[in-house]
Amino acid sequence: MSAGNHLRPLCGYRVLDMTRVLAGPYATMLLGDMGADVIKVEKPGCGDDTRSWGPPFVKSESCYFMAVNRNKRSIAVDIKQPKGKDIIREIAKKSDVLIENFVPGGLDKLQLGYEDLRKIAPSLIYCSITGYGSDGPLAKRAGYDVVAAAMGGLLSITGHEDGEPVRVGVAMTDIATGLYAHGAIMAAILQRQKTGKGQKIDCNLLSTQVAVLSHIGSNYLIAGKEANKWGTGHESIVPYQAFKTLDDGYLVVGGGNDQQFSSVCKILGMTNLSKDGRYTSNKDRVKNRRSLVATITKRILEKTMSEWLEAFEGSGVPYGPVNSMQETFSNPQVIHNGMIQEVDHPVAGKIRIPGPAVKFSSHSSNECIAPPLLGQHTEQVLKEVIDYEDATIAQLQKEQIINK
Structure with a gap:
């Protein structure tokens, strides 16, 4: 040793x-x-x-x-x-x-x-x-x-x-x-x-x-709720998933609470979303997942990964690219x-x-x-x-x- x-x-x-x-x-x-x-x-x-x-x-x-x-x-x-x-x-x-x-x-x-x-x-x-x-x-x-x-x-x-x-x-x-x-x-x-x-x-x-299985198991045992597949998304939080960028990368963005969601909307240049009654609370956003995710997906496709990374830097919003092995082991952190x-x-x-x-x-x-x-x-x-x-x-x- x-x-x-x-x-x-x-x-x-x-x-x-x-x-x-x-x-x-x-x-x-x-x-x-x-x-x-x-x-x-x-x-x-x-x-x-x-x-x-x-x-x-x-x-x-x-x-x-x-x-x-x-x-x-x-x-x-x-x-x-x-x-x-x-x-x-x-x-x-x-x-x-x-x-x-x-x-x-x-x-x-x-x-x-x-x-x-x-x-x-x-x-x-x-x-x-x-x-x-x-x-x-x-x-x-x-x-x-x-x-x-x-x-x-x-x-x-x-x-x-x-x-x-x-x-x-x-x-x-x-x-x-x-x-x-x-x-x-x-x-x-x-x-x-x-x-x-x-x-x-x-x-x-x-x-x-x-x-x-964590909360997925307890959702079933306590509430009798059967689980589903969500891709990169989250059953109980929206938005919280990967979105495709203009240069075919994938950016993971999370809005874990209302304040973070408001920040996401500001960065996307879509402040109207945070004021839309369909998306006011996380409960509302989960209920109206499909329309919100479709809107954000369309917007993120308009810029490259590097442009979005620069836009989200210092925002306090959880975000990051889906990295390859080369990108992972080159990451400064x-x-x-x-x-x-x-x-x-x-x-x-x-x-x-x-x-x-x-x-x-x-x-x-x-x-x-x-x-x-x-x-x-x-x-x-x-x-x-x-x-x-x-x-x-x-x-x-x-x-x-x-x-x-």
Whole structure:
């Protein structure tokens, strides 16, 4: 880890990462960003599924894998072999947290489940991430982001009003589950300081998706209101959506209250709209959404993106362009916020990856270690964490229990 790692909040904590793909690796990456020693367990020969997800690749390395695996050490261990299981048990004894996302019961069959490990590591915080829950009628189903998003209602509210369901461009259900897991683990660490005991945490994609339906879910549960798709618009606020500009860009403009709506009308040169009885209050504007949106759409089409950005600057109105990746990572505020990290990768060379969203006053978040090669740290971890000798490591490699 970097020289300033001792200042990070989780310095001195160890995380045994038995996850793959996105939700789990995202959670462990956040813990690694905060200074935890994250030991990523991978299958010899192939590793995390996302190592093969591409293109794009840089040399032999997947950009997808590198997106969510910074600040980790990789060990390649065959956990189906008795000696491989022993390695996991020994590291678990020296760890604060274990995170896994096997099918429910998968690690139980290998004698590496929570009930097995709590006997030898009673202070271990054991976090399981599944598709639908650790038990129940759907527990054994394979969990994937888009399926959980579909079953949890997100796809029914995403897309144009009369169009087909649309998948969100990033696997937000996976990522939100990783965030829930990360937060729950932090809370369990605090609780362990009081009790001295570990516990099991269950997170799943379906519950996450239902929880983050937020007001759309409560609209149904409280008021019995079924949800609709609104494109870039908002069910309860008008105007609050993207409008096409003269040069084919899209400008998002929001009028979250009457004062902001009045400012929007002034900038558009259409002050008469704010005095029109059909649009006086937000309730009126929602009721007369179609006519108002049509009028604003026609007006914004008359000028270019740069002209509108200049007009809205300093107005206090929420606004912004729909940016491409190139425009996003060229944005001065994104750069100022340190959202691009440069690291030296042993195979890919100098690479840039998205940085952490949260900053601490105690340390710099700009330093990190590169996403690891498969099994890059196997020998190092076995020696440092569980005191294996060279001869033992050599024998394990000969027996194909590990790769290093």
